[in-house]
Amino acid sequence: GDSVTQMEGPVTLSEEAFLTINCTYTATGYPSLFWYVQYPGEGLQLLLKATKADDKGSNKGFEATYRKETTSFHLEKGSVQVSDSAVYFCALRTSNSGYALNFGKGTSLLVTP
């Protein structure tokens, strides 16, 4: 079945460091790919998405490119801030799961001053 694999956390970075969170997927269909963010004690917010190969999603300085050849959707940000500390979830959506989101296990990010 479909699945999403994210790098294990927690990831700890200093403010203004470069961030990469790896995400790879397995899907029999043609998925759309999403990054959601969960701030402490809150619900999930969509961070960005991409719906076809080579699309780049971007928001709030974060970017991710849909790479069909490597089945990847890595999240990047050039300069992280303390306020970026959160849990980041990579997810895919296809008809295989009735169009429900299929999440990775989440990567916790802590940014220190």
Next chain:
Amino acid sequence: DTAVSQTPKYLVTQMGNDKSIKCEQNLGHDTMYWYKQDSKKFLKIMFSYNNKELIINETVPNRFSPKSPDKAHLNLHINSLELGDSAVYFCASSQTQTSRQETQYFGPGTRLLVL
């Protein structure tokens, strides 16, 4: 106005009790979902309704019963609560059920603790 709202936000109860969680969306969406987030933060789909019709029913104990009185509401009733039911339950909605491109909007979650 909150797009997807859930009540209660926190729920502490004893084993064996029956409890309900309510969800409402004011986005005019046709499809609503329940997800469960366990203690390790892993999120998994439980149910999905489209226009009050059950679409997805994952391997969830029969003690969990969703109900959708109208397309703006999706409630979750849990009978005979067990310790393992302790989790955060998220409601979500999307415009339709059959588009892989659409964004799902999540509620703030209900933190259930079974003692």
